[in-house]
Amino acid sequence: MHETITLLHTNDLHSHLENWPKIRRYLLHEKHKENNGAVLTFDLGDAMDRVHPLSEATDGQINIALMNKVGYDAVTIGNNEGIGNSHAQLTQLYRHANFTVVLDNIFDEKTGERPSWVQKEKIITTTKGTRIGILACTAPFSATYAMNNWRALPIDQVLPELIKQLRPKVDVLLLLSHLGIDTDRALAKKYPELDIILGSHTHHLLEHGEQVRKTMLCAAGKWGNYVGKVTLTLDEGKITTCKAAVQKTEFLPEVQGDLAEIENYQKRGAELLSKRTVANLPHDFPGSWVGKSPLMEISLKALEQVTNTQAAILNGGLFLGDLHQGKLTREHLHSILPHPMRVVNVRLNGYNLWRLIREMEKNRNHLRNAHVKGNGFRGKVFGEIMYDGIEYDSFTKSVTWHHQIIDPGQDYQIATVDNFIYCPFFPSLEIAGHPHYLGDRFLRDIVGDYFAAKYPV
Numbered sequence: 001m002h003e004t005i006t007l008l009h010t011n012d013l014h015s016h017l018e019n020w021p022k023i024r025r026y027l028l029h030e031k032h033k034e035n036n037g038a039v040l041t042f043d044l045g046d047a048m049d050r051v052h053p054l055s056e057a058t059d060g061q062i063n064i065a066l067m068n069k070v071g072y073d074a075v076t077i078g079n080n081e082g083i084g085n086s087h088a089q090l091t092q093l094y095r096h097a098n099f100t101v102v103l104d105n106i107f108d109e110k111t112g113e114r115p116s117w118v119q120k121e122k123i124i125t126t127t128k129g130t131r132i133g134i135l136a137c138t139a140p141f142s143a144t145y146a147m148n149n150w151r152a153l154p155i156d157q158v159l160p161e162l163i164k165q166l167r168p169k170v171d172v173l174l175l176l177s178h179l180g181i182d183t184d185r186a187l188a189k190k191y192p193e194l195d196i197i198l199g200s201h202t203h204h205l206l207e208h209g210e211q212v213r214k215t216m217l218c219a220a221g222k223w224g225n226y227v228g229k230v231t232l233t234l235d236e237g238k239i240t241t242c243k244a245a246v247q248k249t250e251f252l253p254e255v256q257g258d259l260a261e262i263e264n265y266q267k268r269g270a271e272l273l274s275k276r277t278v279a280n281l282p283h284d285f286p287g288s289w290v291g292k293s294p295l296m297e298i299s300l301k302a303l304e305q306v307t308n309t310q311a312a313i314l315n316g317g318l319f320l321g322d323l324h325q326g327k328l329t330r331e332h333l334h335s336i337l338p339h340p341m342r343v344v345n346v347r348l349n350g351y352n353l354w355r356l357i358r359e360m361e362k363n364r365n366h367l368r369n370a371h372v373k374g375n376g377f378r379g380k381v382f383g384e385i386m387y388d389g390i391e392y393d394s395f396t397k398s399v400t401w402h403h404q405i406i407d408p409g410q411d412y413q414i415a416t417v418d419n420f421i422y423c424p425f426f427p428s429l430e431i432a433g434h435p436h437y438l439g440d441r442f443l444r445d446i447v448g449d450y451f452a453a454k455y456p457v
Contacts, residue, residue, distance in 0.1 A: 011078075015051060022254065047067065074136070205221035231245075391403065
């Protein structure tokens with residue numbers, strides 16, 4: 001029996017809702033097109049991103065509500081869902097979803113079981129009897145998942161047995177991957193049983209797919225700039241052709257009302273956040289990405305207090321605006337600190353602390369005006385590196401801790417943001433540091449709590 005099956009896929013939308021009206025119409029049109037055969041829709045994670053005020057205000061519930069209007073057949077999670085939410089928030093995120101969440105490598109640390117809101121696999125049977133098996137994995141950032149009581153397992157620890165169990169039951173085996181292009185290529189070589197990998201996470205674009213041995217890799221870039229489309233033909237349950245393509249969202253028709261819909265998402269988010277008063281500021285707290293500022297100074301102190309440390313390091317580019325005298329709301333905090341960043345307490349011995357500061361000083365001039373993206377950073381330029389409790393002498397190359405020369409063999413603890421560990425500029429943090437992540441709040445929440453205690457409403 002001959003059959004044509006279409007797989008539509010989105011990924012890494014990151015709450016770029018300015019593209020959503022066009023994407024929604026395209027997906028629904030393709031799903032309901034006559035004589036189109038079976039049409040299945042998938043999302044590969046990072047659909048939500050707390051950089052959008054409405055995602056922040058609703059803990060991502062708006063993203064799920066919008067996805068419900070499409071009726072996805074299956075989705076998996078990305079690190080923005082998995083790490084950008086607390087344990088409780090992630091547990092509640094999909095409670096109103098009308099689609100299946102498939103996820104194979106995240107387990108509840110306390111129970112040792114898969115979360116109640118996921119399935120380990122899904123089999124979709126078309127009207128002509130073709131069975132499509134679905135597995136899914138997300139990037140296993142073990143340390144950051146652990147901070148929220150999730151256990152992230154390596155892919156090779158879960159896939160072999162799942163493939164062994166599912167492959168004999170299906171005609172087509174599909175992996176929803178929020179793992180990145182390099183991992184996808186490696187998996188295709190290692191597991192030829194996988195017919196198709198729908199990929200994401202590294203924001204790569206494969207306009208016509210990429211054949212790696214027996215597996216077709218597919219990917220549709222980032223931010224909803226593209227929608228992926230895979231067309232399969234089968235005879236007697238066997239794949240005869242597999243063609244991958246992408247639809248550029250920019251070229252999809254715009255209709256009246258799109259702009260108003262997009263603006264309303266932003267407006268609703270800002271309104272909801274502005275109703276949540278945090279503190280009453282006695283004066284302005286201006287920020288600066290090129291030097292010291294009152295906002296930077298108080299933020300460094302906030303980090304030290306919450307981590308019980310005596311030193312902190314931040315970069316000026318984190319602050320996208322100023323805070324002004326009067327009522328301080330969650331909307332103000334979100335607008336100047338939109339980054340989904342966690343605070344981290346890192347233990348280093350004196351020698352490695354000295355190395356870290358030398359790395360920072362070596363990169364300082366470059367980073368001051370450097371445009372950086374990703375790893376939780378949602379600003380424009382990295383900006384000036386600022387210390388509290390640490391001093392550097394550029395002439396002697398010495399590092400002091402509260403005006404005392406550091407002891408190479410003594411342990412020190414510093415507070416910073418997790419972006420400093422993820423970014424490539426300061427390798428000593430990742431290689432030699434012993435981090436402890438604060439998983440329940442973002443940087444903006446910690447700064448807000450500090451203002452609330454200091455200047456209560």
